[in-house]
Amino acid sequence: MNLFTIIGEALRALRQNRLRTGLTMLGMIIGVAAVVLMLSIGQGAQTKINQTIAEMGSNLFIVVPGATSSGGFSFGSGSIRTLTIHDAQAIAELPTVGATAPIISGTAQLNYTAKNWSTIITGTTPDYFSVGNWKIESGTTFTESDLRSANRVVVLGSVTAQNLFGGEDPVGKTIRITNRPFLVVGVLMAKGQSLTGRDQDDNIFIPITTSERQITGNQFPGSIRLMLVQCKSADDMDIAEIEITQLLRQRHRIAKGKENDFTVRNLTALADVATGAAKVMSMVLGAIASVSLLVGGIGIMNIMLVSVTERTREIGIRMAIGANQRTILTQFLLEAMMICIMGGLIGLLLGISGAWVVSQVADMLIVITLGMIGLAFLFASAVGIFFGFYPAKKAASLKPVDALRYE
C-alpha cells in the first residue's frame, strides 16, 4: 500500500469517529494555542522592557538625598535636602562622567485658553534631555542661557501637549503655569510607561532656576530632589560610582565611618534585573504552556490506545487480507500525527488571535515570531510521533489470529 493510500485510510478512520477526533484534537489545540499565547506575551514583555531601557538612556546613575534604607531606597523623601545643584555641577567635572541633570519637581496647574490641566512639573538643566534620551517632536529644548536668566520657557511632554492643545502646534504659544505666562519652546516625543509603570509623557520641563524662584519654590535654596548622572562609557560605571561617592562625602564633609547622606543607584544594573526577570517570566510562561501541550499529547496517546483496543478486530481483518505490520504502524501513526498537525494549525490560529485580543484589551505589547510558530508546530508534530508511536506499534505487533479473535 503506498503512502498516499494509507493517508486516505487514516483520514477516513478519523472522519468515521468525528467526536473522538475532535476531542483529541482539542487537547492539541489548547496546548499549541497556550504555547503561542504565552510565548508571545513573554516575548512582548521582554521587548517592551528592552525598549523602555533603551529609551531610558544608557550608563545612568540616579543620586538621591538620604541614606540607603534597609528596605530599598526612596526617591528623596521631602524633608531631606542634602543634594544641591552645585553637587551636580561638581560631579559633571569628574573625568568618567559625561553629564549630570539635577532635578526638582512638583505639581502645577496649567491653563491654555479655556483648558485646564494638572501635571508634574520638572525643573532641570538642558543636559537632562540628552541624559534621559528624550527626543524632540517639534521646537527645541530650553538652553543654557534660559537656565542662566531663569526664563519662563517650557518643554511639554506629548500627553500634556495633547491635553492642552489637541491637534494644534503648541510651539510659540503661551500657557499659564500657576498663573504665570510661559512660552512653549518644544514638545517631546512619546516614551510610554517607565519601568515602574508611570506615564512618562504627562510631564512638563522648565529651567531649574525658573522653577526654584517662581514655581515650586525652595525651602533650602540650591537643594535638589535627585540627579541623573550619565557615565561616558559602560566600562567606567564601577569607577564612576566610587568617584561620585567619594566626591559627595568630601563635599558633604562626612567623617570616616559615618553613613552617607545620599544614595547612588546604578540604573543600568536595575534594568538588567528587570530584563532578567522578564526572561524568567517568559520561560516560566513557556514551561506552563508546554505542560498543557504535554497533557494534550498524553490525551492523544490515551485515545490512540483506546482506539487500538477498540479496533483490534479491524486490525485483524486488515492483516488477514494482506496488511503488513509497517502499513498498520504507518496508518495509526499518521492518524495521531494528523490530529496533532490539524490541532496544531487550529491552535496556532487561536493562539495568534488570542494574542491579538490580549494586546487590544490589556494594551500589552505582544510579539509573535516565525520561530515561535515553528517551535509550536514542531513540538506538536513531535508530540504526535512520540505519543502515537506506542499505540501504533502495539497495533502492528498483534498476531493476526489474536486480533481476529478479539471481542
Place this chain on the structure above:
Amino acid sequence: MLPLPMQTNHVGYPLIRIENLCKSYSLQDVNGRTITNQVLFNIDLTINQGEFVAIMGHSGSGKSTLMNILGCLDTPTSGSYWLSEKNVATLTNDELARIRNQKIGFVFQGFNLLKRVTALDNVATPLLYAGVGRSQSRKQAAEILRRTGLENFAMHQPNQLSGGQQQRVAISRALINQPPLILADEPTGNLDTQTSREIMLLFQQLNQDQGITIVLVTHEDDIAAYAKRLIRLKDGHIIYDKNNNTETILDKVS
C-alpha cells in the same frame, strides 16, 4: 456462472502439505499455574490444487485452529507446513502478509467486513494492500461485485446488507486478488438454509469453473455434501479422510 478469467491450475499439484503438525495453547489456571492444552495432534494432511475439501467435526475439535494455521494467521507449536512448496516457518512477517494478500482468500462465519466502509471499498481493500491505486482498485471491485450480483449494493455499508449479501461481499473480497486458495471457516454458520445453498453453489462454481482450491469448515452434513473430499476432526485428530463421491473411507493418515 462467474465469468472470471480462467486460471492456469495444475490439478494434483500439492498446494498444502502438513506433516506431524501439533498445536497447543498455554493457559493459566485459577492457581496461576501454567497448563498446556493441546488442540491438534500430529496432523498429516495434503491438499492438492483444485480440491474442494470440507473439514468437519464437533465444536472444539480444532477445526478453526487448523484453518488459522493454514491461513498463515497462526503458527503451529511443532511440525511443518508447506504452502505452494514454501516452508511457512521460514517466512518473514512481511512475506506472510503478502501470502495472505495474494495466495489466500478468507471467508469467515461472522463475515468480518470493515465496519462503516462501503461494500465497494471493503472489496477493494486487499488490492490497496497489494499496491494498486485507489481508483483502479475500486474499478476492479465494482466489476467483481457485478459478477456476484451486488452491483446495486456497492455503496451500502455492511450494516445495511443482509447476512447473505454480506457474505457475498466477503467472498468478493476473497476473490479480488485471484488467489489459488480460499479458506472458509463456517461460512454458512450465520445464514438461513436457502442463502446457505446459494453461497455453497457459488463456492462450487468457483471450484469447478476456475479451479480455485477451497477448504471449508462446517459441522453440517448437508453443507459438507457440496465438497469433493471430507475430513473429520475429533479432539485434534483426523479420524477420517474420504472422497465424497465414492463414500469409501480412506486409511487414516498417521
